[in-house]
Amino acid sequence: MKTIGEVATELGIEAHVLRHWEDAGALSVRRDGNGYRVYDDDAVEEARTVLKLRRVGLSLPEVIAAVSPTKSTAQAVVRAKIAALESEVAQRQQAITFLQHTVECRHRYLDDCPDCATFVREA
Template sequence: MKTIGEAAAELGIDAHVLRHWEDAGALTVRRDGNGYRVYDDGALEQARTVLKLRRVGLSLPEVVAAMAPTKSAAQAVVRAKIGALEGEIVHRQQAITFLQHTVECRHRYLDDCPDCAAFAREA
């Protein structure tokens, strides 16, 4: 059993983050007789899962949905996030391709280059 401060220190986050996760419904924490939060192994494991999901890019509402009691509901959220991340990869690869071209472009001004103009029309 750990206090909120001890749990936060173990996870490497601030205590207010744990409170926020609990308020948002992503974390369930038991209270002792005095109303203090008590983090048992289950709550710590749940917090680790929330932390990992946040670090891979899920928003807090997405985390709550991804931790849904039904596997199909959780999978739908994760699949949607995978699709969004794949879209970001494509967009960033296009940006890299354009920037690499601008570095290697023989034209003094990008407006003079037909390839740069084609990239600009695609955006």
């Protein structure tokens, strides 16, 4: 059994984050006879899962849905996040392509370059 402080330190987060996850329903933690949170191995693993899902970009409501006991609900949330991330990657790749062109562009001003103007119109 671990305390909230021990788990927070192990995961590299603040204890208030664990409390917030619990309050939001993303994490369930047992209490001892004095009302203190006690984390067994399952609760620590659950917290680790929530942390990983948060770090890959899921909001707390999305995390709650992603760990839903209903597999179709969880899959729908994860698929939606994948689509959003793929869209973001495509947008960032377009930004990189545009910026690489501006670095290599032979025109003094971007407005003078037909390729730059094409990039601008695509946005």
